[in-house]
Amino acid sequence: MAAIIQQKNSFPGNILHDSSKASYTFARAITPVSELNELLNRMSETVSSLLDFKGCVIRLKEVPKGWIISSYNIPYGLLKILSGRLGRHISDIVFEQKTPLVVNNTSTINNELKVLSLYVKSFASVPLIKGENVIGTIELYNRQSSVSPDISSFTSAEIITLEGLALLASMAIDKAYACNEARRGNEKLSRLLFINSAVRGTLKLERLLRLVLSSITVNDDLGFNRAVLFLFDSEKRVLKGRMGVTPGDLSKTGSFEQVLARDYNNIPNMTNNNKRVLLNCDSRFNKISCNIEIPVDYNCYITRAVKEKLSFNVKDARQDSNVSPIILNNFNTDAYAIVPVIARDKTIGVLWVDNVYSKREITDDDIEFLSGFANEVASTIENARLFEKVCHAENELENIFESISDMIYITDMEFKIVRANKSVSEIVGKHIDEITGRRCFEVFHNTGSPCEHCLHTKTISSKKSQISEVKGFFHENEETWLLSNSPMFDPFGNITGSVHIVRNISEISKLREQLIMSEKLASLGEMAAGVAHAIRNPLVSVGGFARRLEKDLEPPLNDYANIIVKEVARLEGILKETIGFVRNNSDTSGEKVEINTLLASAVELMENVFDSNISIERNICETPLYITGNSGRLKEAFINLIQNAGQAIESSGKIIVKTMRKEDKAIIEITDQGAGISEKEMRHIFDPFFTTKPNGSGIGLAMTHRIINEHNGIIDVNSEPGSGANFVLTLPLASTDDDNGEGI
Amino acid sequence: MKILIVDDDPNLRQLYGVELEEEGYEIVLAASGKEALEKFDTESPDIVTLDILMPGMDGIEVLRKMKEKNPELPVIMSTAYDYRDDFSVWASEAYVVKSADLSELKDTIKRLIKEKNLGA
Numbered sequence: 001m002a003a004i005i006q007q008k009n010s011f012p013g014n015i016l017h018d019s020s021k022a023s024y025t026f027a028r029a030i031t032p033v034s035e036l037n038e039l040l041n042r043m044s045e046t047v048s049s050l051l052d053f054k055g056c057v058i059r060l061k062e063v064p065k066g067w068i069i070s071s072y073n074i075p076y077g078l079l080k081i082l083s084g085r086l087g088r089h090i091s092d093i094v095f096e097q098k099t100p101l102v103v104n105n106t107s108t109i110n111n112e113l114k115v116l117s118l119y120v121k122s123f124a125s126v127p128l129i130k131g132e133n134v135i136g137t138i139e140l141y142n143r144q145s146s147v148s149p150d151i152s153s154f155t156s157a158e159i160i161t162l163e164g165l166a167l168l169a170s171m172a173i174d175k176a177y178a179c180n181e182a183r184r185g186n187e188k189l190s191r192l193l194f195i196n197s198a199v200r201g202t203l204k205l206e207r208l209l210r211l212v213l214s215s216i217t218v219n220d221d222l223g224f225n226r227a228v229l230f231l232f233d234s235e236k237r238v239l240k241g242r243m244g245v246t247p248g249d250l251s252k253t254g255s256f257e258q259v260l261a262r263d264y265n266n267i268p269n270m271t272n273n274n275k276r277v278l279l280n281c282d283s284r285f286n287k288i289s290c291n292i293e294i295p296v297d298y299n300c301y302i303t304r305a306v307k308e309k310l311s312f313n314v315k316d317a318r319q320d321s322n323v324s325p326i327i328l329n330n331f332n333t334d335a336y337a338i339v340p341v342i343a344r345d346k347t348i349g350v351l352w353v354d355n356v357y358s359k360r361e362i363t364d365d366d367i368e369f370l371s372g373f374a375n376e377v378a379s380t381i382e383n384a385r386l387f388e389k390v391c392h393a394e395n396e397l398e399n400i401f402e403s404i405s406d407m408i409y410i411t412d413m414e415f416k417i418v419r420a421n422k423s424v425s426e427i428v429g430k431h432i433d434e435i436t437g438r439r440c441f442e443v444f445h446n447t448g449s450p451c452e453h454c455l456h457t458k459t460i461s462s463k464k465s466q467i468s469e470v471k472g473f474f475h476e477n478e479e480t481w482l483l484s485n486s487p488m489f490d491p492f493g494n495i496t497g498s499v500h501i502v503r504n505i506s507e508i509s510k511l512r513e514q515l516i517m518s519e520k521l522a523s524l525g526e527m528a529a530g531v532a533h534a535i536r537n538p539l540v541s542v543g544g545f546a547r548r549l550e551k552d553l554e555p556p557l558n559d560y561a562n563i564i565v566k567e568v569a570r571l572e573g574i575l576k577e578t579i580g581f582v583r584n585n586s587d588t589s590g591e592k593v594e595i596n597t598l599l600a601s602a603v604e605l606m607e608n609v610f611d612s613n614i615s616i617e618r619n620i621c622e623t624p625l626y627i628t629g630n631s632g633r634l635k636e637a638f639i640n641l642i643q644n645a646g647q648a649i650e651s652s653g654k655i656i657v658k659t660m661r662k663e664d665k666a667i668i669e670i671t672d673q674g675a676g677i678s679e680k681e682m683r684h685i686f687d688p689f690f691t692t693k694p695n696g697s698g699i700g701l702a703m704t705h706r707i708i709n710e711h712n713g714i715i716d717v718n719s720e721p722g723s724g725a726n727f728v729l730t731l732p733l734a735s736t737d738d739d740n741g742e743g744i
Numbered sequence: 745m746k747i748l749i750v751d752d753d754p755n756l757r758q759l760y761g762v763e764l765e766e767e768g769y770e771i772v773l774a775a776s777g778k779e780a781l782e783k784f785d786t787e788s789p790d791i792v793t794l795d796i797l798m799p800g801m802d803g804i805e806v807l808r809k810m811k812e813k814n815p816e817l818p819v820i821m822s823t824a825y826d827y828r829d830d831f832s833v834w835a836s837e838a839y840v841v842k843s844a845d846l847s848e849l850k851d852t853i854k855r856l857i858k859e860k861n862l863g864a
Contacts, residue, residue: 544759
């Protein structure tokens with residue numbers, strides 16, 4: 001090989017004088033260029049023209065990718081040959097020997113490079129040296145000297161010039177590498193910063209994830225072909241695919257800026273980019289991704305990334321036993337990488353990427369970038385996730401608030417209603433806009449100042465919850481309401497208002513009154529039984545012996561004895577009524593009773609009792625009204641009511657007795673035109689021993705109430721003082737085997 | 745015609761005693777359930793008037809024991825309040841609520857005597 005090496009000083013020529021000029025020209029040409037590929041192109045062109053070569057190839061040894069090749073004016077076919085075995089040989093020699101190699105006439109070559117002469121008449125190759133190492137070569141082909149138009153030889157001066165140019169080139173290449181590195185780093189950094197500020201601006205999880213995944217699948221040298229985010233579900237203990245993105249979803253040429261412009265079209269310098277690409281979230285890849293669920297206890301790379309907080313770069317997925325078949329089958333991938341997404345020391349998921357289309361190998365550098373990226377966005381994802389949960393919880397609360405049938409509203413310190421639920425608007429009958437912002441006493445009580453017993457005021461002053469029962473809580477309403485009022489505090493513990501819960505308890509309070517009544521009766525029963533027994537015996541003795549005295553005494557003493565006898569008889573009468581009332585005779589099960597007939601007989605009986613100044617008007621329906629019960633007891637009840645009506649009539653008047661059928665109920669109304677019942681009396685009208693009559697025992701109506709209750713009926717009374725009273729009995733009809741009932 | 749009057753109240757025993765004696769009956773008095781059962785055996789009454797609420801053995805138990813000994817013998821239950829719903833008194837022939845006016849009791853005794861043909 002030494003034979004073909006041209007002696008450096010054999011042809012001194014003009015160019016020697018131009019050596020410094022050549023260096024100057026070369027340096028001027030290449031200095032402004034810092035991008036490597038452009039630099040190499042510029043170099044090959046400039047060096048060819050400076051040294052009168054027809055074409056040029058520059059090779060750079062790139063670890064680990066192989067060679068970067070740049071050429072000037074070399075036809076594609078020749079470049080293939082030169083880049084193949086032949087060119088490699090020349091480079092190898094120069095590489096090994098670290099010295100230039102010049103062949104002025106290839107036809108003189110007789111070793112393995114001889115075949116070159118077919119294409120190349122002359123060539124010169126010079127190593128590109130950085131420090132001690134050869135980083136590449138510059139090869140010049142086919143000299144076309146202006147001095148000798150034919151093949152011209154290369155002078156040693158020219159070789160020195162070439163070596164000088166190679167040194168300049170090496171420096172420039174080195175600088176370009178450094179620049180490239182710096183730019184890449186810079187770009188990564190600016191992208192991270194950009195994404196960081198972009199993702200901080202959104203709390204919408206869906207949008208955030210799309211932005212994150214899009215930004216790492218952009219079609220440039222930082223981007224991956226596909227990216228999937230798996231989130232860890234700590235309840236189910238699975239890793240679940242949350243979103244998958246691939247450039248197939250984007251425009252093929254989608255740049256990082258385009259992606260951002262798409263997701264953030266308000267970024268000013270990107271608005272001119274009208275070519276907005278809509279990300280298809282229903283893409284097949286996304287669907288596949290979202291359907292993947294991997295139990296975290298299953299041991300594979302993806303779950304290990306979660307558990308061990310490690311990144312994995314899987315180079316041969318098909319042979320690796322640590323690769324989950326789920327990943328392999330769904331993504332059909334040869335190589336992929338996984339990095340954990342860690343927020344506040346907790347792995348919230350993993351980021352999965354691959355380069356299925358470009359087949360570009362994923363480098364450690366990529367993983368490092370991805371990890372940094374994952375860490376940057378992790379806390380934002382976690383925040384968005386929490387935010388989503390909070391939103392969900394808030395929605396739920398909102399639904400509960402609105403759907404609850406109690407009225408709930410919040411008032412501030414000035415009684416203004418801050419919030420109110422749907423029930424408030426429904427019950428008050430006002431639109432919610434007419435309620436919020438107004439003061440509670442205006443809305444509910446139609447007054448201009450707070451109520452006397454305002455719970456809100458009590459709550460504010462005591463800072464404690466208040467409960468109260470109110471009849472007619474709001475304007476023109478007479479039902480019973482349960483009010484509960486609790487203070488509300490701001491985060492600093494200052495009271496800001498109160499929350500009111502208002503429930504209609506009319507039904508409950510009615511039931512409660514009934515219960516109290518029956519409890520009263522029960523205890524009364526026990527007491528009366530005891531008293532009756534204790535009184536009866538002495539009474540019988542007193543009365544019995546008085547009778548004997550009456551018989552044997554002379555006037556006027558026998559008259560005195562008679563007074564004792566009569567008074568004892570009266571006392572016994574009261575005792576009998578009381579005992580009869582208390583007597584536990586509630587056998588209402590057996591017989592079928594026809595109300596109309598029974599009522600008619602009671603009316604008849606009472607007509608005989610009443611004086612002629614009282615008339616009874618019958619308004620009995622034609623349908624027979626069968627109920628199940630005790631006819632004797634019911635008759636007693638009817639008699640009591642008619643008697644009561646008669647007693648209410650002072651001089652003369654009319655009693656109206658009416659029956660009708662209403663659905664499966666029998667209605668019996670007994671109306672008088674007497675003095676009526678005052679509101680105060682009304683409350684106690686069914687209480688035992690309550691009476692307004694000078695000679696009443698107070699048992700009649702209590703007894704009636706009890707009898708109707710025993711028959712599962714209801715007794716209502718309507719009255720206004722001065723215009724009589726109206727008693728309404730409602731009794732359940734016997735189940736509809738009415739035909740049999742006719743036979744009673 | 746012998747009537748056994750059972751009542752823990754001495755005044756009532758006295759009242760019933762004089763009133764029924766005047767009606768022409770022979771009277772035997774008992775102040776407790778225990779005494780009533782003894783007299784029931786020794787005196788062999790024709791009719792019994794029996795108070796229900798008594799200290800110690802109550803009238804209902806006395807009634808049961810008497811009916812075990814002689815189911816045909818008429819017993820009138822006499823008490824301060826209405827026990828008619830208590831089916832254990834159904835075994836008695838009659839039920840009379842105590843009253844200063846003894847005519848109901850006297851009528852009942854007469855009716856029972858007639859029914860049982862005791863007076864014949």
